[in-house]
Amino acid sequence: MPTNTLNGRTFEVDAEGFLTRRDDWDEELAQDLAAFIGVELDEPHLAPLRFMREDSATTGVTPTLRRMQSVGGFTVKDLFALYPGKPAKKMAWLAGLPKPVGCV
Amino acid sequence: MTTTTAPRVTTPPPGFVMPDFGDTRGPVPGSAPAHGEQSVPAGVAAYQGRRKMAFICSKGNLDMAYPALIMGNAALGEGIEVHIFFTFWGLDMINTRTNDRLKFTLSGNTAMHMPDLGRLRPGLEHVSMPQAMGNLPGMTSFATRMMKKQMEDLDIPTVPEFLDLLAASGAHLYACRLTYDMMKIIEADLHPAVEGVISASDFIEIAEGAQIIFV
Known part of the structure; x- marks a missing residue:
């Protein structure tokens, strides 16, 4: 497994760069990662990440956008606005979770 | 509680493994064409924009409604521009009188x-x-x-809900003009996410540079 080092912290990631150990994550790390994709994490950006962490802690899988809407109460449109391009992937990466695998 | 901190580094350190979010993609002047775009026939202008997919939905059975909806949704999640053209029986997918009863x-x-x-x-x-x-x-x-x-x-999701999801994700949905006239559909019955009733040639123009999937 490759490892990434950032600001003196070393953490294990998978081949694509997603964190493999969810406990390595904290919001400070998310802030540092977000800077690489040109996002500054304010409250609206952080809320979905926190939901993803909580939800995946119980289900064991990274929630899909659809689930973030139906269970988390976020609207898909907002998520696309907060994280343009590949919202589910970006959020999973920032939240220290595996790449989402659900189809819908 | 806010403290003054040094501005965050905006470029990953060398050797840093991170996913390709595609944000940096797109035509860079003077750069080599991206993989898959090399073989453009002489005299044809290569499409230079971001990746596009166009789906043609021609079926009105419940099981045949889903392939394009699911793939279109997946494509949107990958940052791909998505256009869906509903024609023939596929129009039942966007007709609110029928689309929850496929x-x-x-x-x-x-x-x-x-x-x-x-x-x-x-x-x-x-x-x-x-x-x-x-x-x-x-x-x-x-x-x-x-x-x-x-x-x-x-x-x-059900078909109507799926259309809402796609629209919220930025998909463009169109009804086929010919079928619309032939089946005597009225605009009020179309799902609100449908952008317009367009002709086949309009769709062909819109689909320039897209990968086309016929269902």
Whole structure:
């Protein structure tokens, strides 16, 4: 497994760069990662990440956008606005979770 | 509680492994074409914009409504521009009078077998149903109910809900002008996410540079 080092912290990631150990994550790390994709994490950006962490802690899988809407109460449109391009992937990466695998 | 901190580094350190979010993609002047775009016939201008996919939905059966919806949704999640053109029976997918009542039939589907039958006798789950069964009264509504239940169990949205999801994700949906006229559909019946009723040639123009998938 490759490892990434950032600001003196070393953490294990998978081949694509997603964190493999969810406990390595904290919001400070998310802030540092977000800077690489040109996002500054304010409250609206952080809320979905926190939901993803909580939800995946119980289900064991990274929630899909659809689930973030139906269970988390976020609207898909907002998520696309907060994280343009590949919202589910970006959020999973920032939240220290595996790449989402659900189809819908 | 805010402290003054040094500005965050905006470029990853060398050797840092991170996913490709595609944000940096797109035409860079003077750069080599991206993979898959090399073979452009002479004299044809290569499409230079971001990746596009265009789906043509021509079927109105419940099982045939889903492929484009699911793939389109996946494409949107990958940051791809998505256009969906509903034509012929596919128009039933965006007609609010019909799109929550699409049906699934056993008739003509030789791949019809039931996973539950395996519990009766192992191997039975792979046996396809006799075609005549599909013609029994009530069989289509039974099969439809079963399929909808299976979809619901997997948290797959209904067709109308799916259209809302796609629209919220930025998909562009169009009704086919010819079918719309032929089937005497009225605009008020179209799902609100449909952007317009367009001709085949309009769609061909819109689909420039897109990968086209016909369902």
